[in-house]
Amino acid sequence: KQEVTQIPAALSVPEGENLVLNCSFTDSAIYNLQWFRQDPGKGLTSLLLIQSSQREQTSGRLNASLDKSSGRSTLYIAASQPGDSATYLCAALWAGNNRKLIWGLGTSLAVNP
Amino acid sequence: GAGVSQSPSNKVTEKGKDVELRCDPISGHTALYWYRQSLGQGLEFLIYFQGNSAPDKSGLPSDRFSAERTGGSVSTLTIQRTQQEDSAVYLCASSRTSGGADTQYFGPGTRLTVL
DSSP, X not given: OOOEEEEOSEEEEETTOOEEEEEEESOSOEEEEEEEEEOTTSOEEEEEEEETTOSEXXXXXXXXXXXXXXXXXXXXXXXXXGGGOEEEEEEXXXXXXXXXXXXXXXXXXXXXX | XXXXXXXXXXEXXXXXXXXXXXXXOXXXXXXXXXXXXOTTSOEEEEEEEETTEEEEOTTOSSTTEEEEEOTTSOEXXXXXXXXXXXXXXXXXXXXXXXXXXXXXXXXXXXXXXXX
């Protein structure tokens, strides 16, 4: 069964800290993996998309890595800011799943001033 | 250009009533997706459209749920005879193609509450 798991479920850090969010997935035959951000009462915002042939993607202070062999992806946030507070979701797409993303439950991040 | 929009933003209905949820995708996006996010649960795929056709309806929870898309643009998700377990946030997303390599852009969602 194809599943996505995120740990921790919640994280609270002081402003300025570098942090890592973890995402693990079953079945290494992944097509791509995406990281999203969800703010309360709002929709999801795509942060980074990593194709199966890629090892990492970077956007500003965000860096996402993909290790298919171990079934893991990490989202690294450098120099965290209070505005980074949100829920971060990862979602995986497997070939043959007919475009159906499988989602983790998310990590709720609070960055304290 | 404008992002994905959804209406209404909130809907409160009584058990047994029918509801219609609307999604306006980004102009030119051929693929459109519906998801459901229930409290304490992950996002649940419902259905996706490539153009006006829906190759995969397997995620629809029951035959009370249906969706259509007209003109390759606007989509409507209809829930008949609503039940309390239908209460959730319904999210719509669109992408340029359905090839899987394109980012999905999400709307703000419709929060449905069934009393």
